[in-house]
Amino acid sequence: MAIIINLDRILEERDMKSNELAEMVGITTANLSILKTGKAKAVRFSTLEAICQALDCQPGDILEYLPD
Template identity: 80%
Template sequence: MSIYINLDKVLEDRDMKSHELAEKIGITRANLSILKTGKAKAVRFSTLEAICEVLDCQPGDILEYKAD
């Protein structure tokens, strides 16, 4: 897939751990791991909204398009 997830970078900038984010947005660590590793097939708007709200960022900061 040409869509890359920059969640690690954003988390590092915010000095936040993965499990903290998972707890705050109400998804399991396993699902957050799937999202971070790019294995996810789709992201719900509600999840994206929660991530953006917790990390105080825009969807474009997390998602990036790179042509293969």
């Protein structure tokens, strides 16, 4: 997939666990896992906003475009 999710790297940098982020964002760990593994078909702006707020980062830090 051309869009890469860098959540794992940012979580590691912030020394934060997936379930902690899921709780802060208000989504299930299953949904967070879908996002991390690149299986997600779409991301809501509200979810993205909550993730950026929780991780104190920009959307560009989480999402990356890699040409095929």
